[in-house]
Amino acid sequence: MTRRIDARIENQYGDLPPQERRVADFLLEHLGDLAVFSAAEISRQTGVSKATVSRLFRKLGFDDFKEVRDHAMALRASGQPTAAPLLTGDSEATTGIQRHIQHEQANLARLAETLSGGRLNEVVELVAGAESVLIIGLRNSYPPAAHLHHQLIQLRSRVRLAPQPGQSIGEELAGLGLHEAVVVFGFRRRPRGFTELVQRTAASPAVLVLIGDATARRYAQHAQIWIECPLDADGAFDSYAAPMSLVSLLANGVLNAALPAGRRRISHVADTYDDLKELDL
Structure with missing residues (x-):
């Protein structure tokens, strides 16, 4: 290198x-x-x-x-942080915020264009109709994967997130079945072994949905559905606003796809929160 x-x-x-x-x-x-x-x-x-x-x-x-x-x-x-422009004074800081917002708007516009052909509906139908859902996110991809998992478990049962702390991926991939959906987040700076993870999942009977930035395009051929999410940012670090927006759209779509059952699940989860006194509202 x-x-x-x-x-x-x-x-x-x-x-x-x-x-x-x-x-x-x-x-x-x-x-x-x-x-x-x-x-x-x-x-x-x-x-x-x-x-x-x-x-x-x-x-x-x-x-x-x-x-x-x-x-x-x-x-x-490649996703490596590089020194961001130094902002000195209120005017430069304001300009920096404006540039940041412009990048975010451009990312969201590109995501909207990607989803406009019905791709979002395809993913919603797969996730809503699957008997079980496995969500995988490694390194930078773990936060959006964890967020999607948290949203979906409020709407439906049999949703898993991998890897759990101290766990490897092999246990989850070994028994993938015909009526399962696997959602893999693959944003840049992926760990070694990601290629094998995608290939092994694609070779299983499960349906593979792959979500990543432009550097993951080479894996798109292995997935039934590929969604490209831009991460471009004005500063040193990637922005995950577009992936998080996609998670919100996907979770809302799954809820609307099975609204009566989703509402019952949300109500049951809320009652359990109250019983356990888990939330400080």
């Missing part, structure tokens, strides 16, 4: 002359938005010559700034 630029800088930082350190500091502070700069702009922002900027790039193992920029963009696209 190619070493990250920040690791390369840290490895050589102590040996860099002062002017090259200024450029290195600038790169570290702007890893998340290098795409908006040019080598000339970096020279102007840091007050050093373009020759000094180019010399640092070569020391770090890059031919030119385009290679540096492509490297930083590839890091972000």
